[in-house]
Amino acid sequence: MTEVRNELVAKRYAAERRFRFYGAAALTLTALFLAVLLIDVINKGLPAFHEHSVDIEVKVDAADIDPSNLPGGNYDKLVKEAFRAEFPSVTDRTGKKALTALLSTGGADRLREMVIADPAIIGKQVTVPVLLSADADLFLKSMSSDVTSVEGKATLHIARLEGDEGYVLTGDSTGEEAEKQLGIAPGELVRFAGGALRVTGVQNGYLKAEVVFAPDPAITALSPGQWSVLSFAIPESSRRISDQQALWLEQLKQDGRIENSFAWRFFESGDSREPELAGIRGALVGSLLTVAVAILLALPLGIAAAVYLEQFAPKNHWTDLIEVNINNLAAVPSIIFGLLGLAVFLNFFGLPRSAPVVGGLVLALLVLPTIIIASRAALKAVPPSITEAALGVGASKQQAVFQHVLPLALPGIMTGTILGLARAFGETAPLLMIGMVAFIADIPQGFTSAATVLPVQVFLWSDLPELAFRAKTAAAIMVLLVVLFALNAVAIYLRKRFERRW
Amino acid sequence: MFLWTVLLIVLMAGIAYVAGRARASGMVAAGGARLHSLPSYHGLFVAAGAMIGGLALAILAAFVFGAQSFMTPVAAVAGGAIGAAPLYSRSSLDFRARNAFERVVLVVLIACSGVAVLTTVGIVFSVLFETLIFFRAVSPIEFLFGTHWSPNGTPASFGFVPLLAGTLLITVIALVVAGPLGLLSAIYMAEYASPRLRSVLKPVLEILAGIPTVVLGFFAALTVAPLVRFSGESLGLAVASESALAAGLVMGMMIVPLISSLSDDIINAVPQALRDGSYAMGATKSETIKKVVLPAALPGIVSAFMLAISRAIGETMIVVMAAGLAANLTANPFAAVTTITVQIATLLVGDQEFDSPKTLSAFALGFVLFFFTLVLNYIALRIVQKYREQYD
Amino acid sequence: MNAPTAPFQTYITPPHPRALSNGKFKITASGVDVHYGEKHAIKNLSIDIPDRAVSAFIGPSGCGKSTFLRAINRMNDTIPGCRVTGDIEVDKHDIYDPKIDVVQLRAKVGMVFQKPNPFPKSIYENVAYGPRIHGLAKDKTELDQIVEQSLRKAGLWEEVKDRLAQPGTGLSGGQQQRLCIARAIAVNPEVILMDEPCSALDPIATAKIEELIDELRQNYCIVIVTHSMQQAARVSQLTAFFHLGTLVEYGDTDEMFTAPQEKRTQDYITGRFG
Secondary structure (H helix, E strand, O other): OOOOOHHHHHHHHHHHHHHHHHHHHHHHHHHHHHHHHHHHHHHHHHHHHEEEEEEEEEEOOHHHOEOOEHHHOOHHHHHHHHHHHOOOOOOOHHHHHHHHOOEOOOOOHHHHHHHHHOHHHOOOEEEEEEEEOHHHHHHHOOOOOOEEEEEOOOOEEEEEOOOOOOEEEEOOOOOOOHHHHHOOOOOOEEEEOOEEEEEEEEEOOEEEEEEEEOOOOOOOEEOOOOEEEEEEOOOHHHOOOOHHHHHHHHHHHHOOOEEEEEOOHHHHOOOOOOHHHOOOHHHHHHHHHHHHHHHHHHHHHHHHHHHHHHHHOOOOHHHHHHHHHHHHHHOOOHHHHHHHHHHHHHHHOOOOOOOHHHHHHHHHHHHHHHHHHHHHHHHHHOOHHHHHHHHHOOOOHHHHHHHHHHHHHHHHHHHHHHHHHHHHHHOOHHHHHOOOOOOOOOOOOOOOOOOOOHHHHHHHHHOOOOHHHHHHHHHHHHHHHHHHHHHHHHHHHHHHHHOOOO | OHHHHHHHHHHHHHHHHHHHHHHHHHHHHHHOOOOOOOHHHHHHHHHHHHHHHHHHHHHHHHHHHOOOOOHHHHHHHHHHHHHHHHHHHHOOOOOOHHHHHHHHHHHHHHHHHHHHHHHHHHHHHHHHHHHHHHHHHOOHHHHHHOOOEEOOOOOOEEOOHHHHHHHHHHHHHHHHHHHHHHHHHHHHHHHHOOHHHHHHHHHHHHHHHHOOHHHHHHHHHHHHHHHHHHHHHHOOOOOOOOOHHHHHHHHHHHHHHHHHHHHHHHHHHOOHHHHHHHHHOOOOHHHHHHHHHHHHHHHHHHHHHHHHHHHHHHOOHHHHHHOOOOOOOOOOOOOOOOOHHHHHHHHHOOOOOOOOHHHHHHHHHHHHHHHHHHHHHHHHHHHHHHHHHHHO | OOOOOOOOOOOOOOOOOHHHHHOOEEEEEEEEEEEEOOEEEEEEEEEEEEOOOEEEEEOOOOOOHHHHHHHHOOHHHHOOOEEEEEEEEEOOEEOOOOOOOHHHHHHHEEEEOOOOOOOOOEHHHHHHHHHHHHOOOOOHHHHHHHHHHHHHHOOOHHHHOOOOOOEHHHOOHHHHHHHHHHHHHOOOOOEEEEEOOOOOOOHHHHHHHHHHHHHHOOOOEEEEEOOOHHHHHHHOOEEEEEEOOEEEEEEEHHHHHHOOOOHHHHHHHOOOOO
């Protein structure tokens, strides 16, 4: 009998466990990658779904608006002036510029809409929510720098130095280590009612500070709780928002003037150079037009080809060639289809660049093999007995196929088509070749107007340096993935619902 | 105009159908005898004539007068009438309208299945044509064996070797990641996972397979690349910000579902009898997998890997976004390299001049890429076919 | 078909079958039930199978004979949803005891399948597979010896000794099946289970396999499932008749075929149903 060799058996079982572990580890790693990818995208993209605006009281001055040309009014000036008027202490040019830089260049759009909707408000005082610029928005979302605000715990003495030397700060016990007493480090901001100072350095136990907002000269001492320390993780020089601007925003926030709302704009507007104004409407419409063309072409062609190859084709060299061709095309890199589109549709046929119709043509050829292969599989799954039954009562082969086999195969064909649709919806590379990569701010009006598509929009935005566009990119990806998951869910539902075991 | 043309052709076909059917029905009512074919087939036959005639003339008119001309819809109507009239008059009691119509349908079906062939022909010609023009300016020897690539330099040089090296480097990294992960995943799913676990794991892989590559490119460029760079630097390595490693890693993850789903199918196709034979000898599961199932599935797995390589070579967005533009000839995974697809994309995005070697070189690269992937796909599909025959 | 009206339970193990004279009971089963999900495939089955003899399981399709055969080396473990209860002992060891190692059990209880299933490897590798995984050979020479002996015992050596490196799948059906028997013998089993080993073979190949089974009986306890009553009569010393998941009758083959105790056995043997 087989001698029992326990140590060998133990080894073999250890190998078994190891192998099993490797398999589980591989799957875990893959799932982990997917999870990290999705979480990363959501984490980056969520902030783009809300935006900040500031409520400004604007006197709609009739002088700036021509009643016969309401859209052409100088709303920008009205809004900016109203905003500046709220900070009377800001008088210098750079200060004013920094102040208006907080508002988006499209900030006055809302006022224009209001006036056009109701010209009666001309000459009156209205409250307008004005969109903040991307930099201000990012600061309020705590994305440009971590900001910590600490309540002052000791009494703070402020003394103004002669000339333009700035200020010195000390605690109660003068002389020694004001830093420790007050808990302030150089670079941080000291904020109190009526002023703000930036600490520049330590000198003889004092803290030297410079003006950010000039304080009331009457203030010489502040008790605990009357002042606070603001510190930024990133120094001012490498921030897109200055200390001054940050303090204005903080103040507006404390006054309850900042409004945080869902960014419908993201779905309602086209592309823009300004991150806070950019939206995906144009790309989404472009995608719909392009994919519509692709599917309207590929579906009938694909089903017809599949029906022929599966039901009518004789077995000869010509059908062999078609088969090999289809299988090969399914694995040809998508960028090659872009070259085809460029050389044939644009250069040879002279179709317009950047047009959804050309994108649709290219994508139709791209997903055609997928649809043919899926349709053939669905047709093949219908048992021959169905055809035989139809033929048996005197139907022609075509009647049998089109009246019996095809309807039964349709759910399978639809599943394959939806998966093809999903592929077309997410495809980028071939569309770059045919010029759908241009900057297009307008919403495309038809199949031949210049357009871009959602994945290309993702590509375009991902290339931009602004941090705000990164959030927009991730948000666009979220929309893209939601659409794709929905399509896949429909496909899975169809498969489950109509699954039939013959 | 386009919409009008289409609508008019459909309208003409509709009229033809009604007319054809009415005529056939009328003959039955008058003569009392039986038609060979149903009246609706007579209608369909005439409608097919209208449609083909209308389409043909409309396309002709579009070429002659331009697509936006009002002549196109006019031609569509005229063509429809010309196509329908003779067929309408042919209608008679013993006319085999169904057979005639079915012949038309069959021709249409054949034409549709020919589109795939036409696509391939179109691809070959579009890249071949421009490539030949390119080779008038740059010799094929210089292109294929040159080790310096700078299409924007003065003088421009078109040595393809660094691109090939970069493509292969990233492909190798991707395969090193995806090979073991994909294969082990497939084995676990096919041999170990319970049906319930399978029903959870399969969608995970399907979701990963369905994620657009532009998304993976974004992730590679903004998350993986900095991570690779950071961990490389903390180990004291010099890592380029657009390292081949980052692009390769993410591309590997992209390929995992491809390899695992193909291998899963192939492993499942290995007959249970072989497994039973091995178990009956007292082999453990892993011994059976390693010594019986995998060797039996080897041809299929090899072809899965070949398809994966072809996919990696042709992948564009991940490398465009995460790999560099500098054509370095290096095997260092931490350095920046560029690939064939990156160059095609950068050369053809933006302004194109079809008389400069710079633009044309993209087509030459496309030709090489098409050739490579075609050969890989063809061999892989052949192997799979042979393998299927073996166990069917 | 005259199926029983009530669940029928038979416990017929001949106390002194003639075949037992040259051995002892190798496999003893009592009160075995096998379920596939909802299906009750084997009902309260008990049987004792002697060593160094060929026992044949006969019965109509779906009677549970193959299921019981697969229960003896726990091949049913690979089928999801299959449950085995009751006692099956090989050499007085309960093989469903959690402490029993399936891998070692199967090395001891080999199996040959209905369709020849050589691995897609060389003839040599097919036979060497078992000894390799179980670590039976110290070196290559010893492995060569095992392979040669096994192929000789399976009566295949003379036919294949010059082409050991060629794939096993290239042999004829009968040769493939003998290769599978050689493969099973190579791990030194004590019991060989054969699940309709000749059903895929032509008569000449079948004759060779039957001859081989008869020789192997000197050293092994052999259990063979067969559809052919002639085959059972030719190769076996004991025959068990299964019907609807129960063992109807079990006894010396010649007695079974000449004077069955049960009416159902007689009906089946004379071809009234099955």
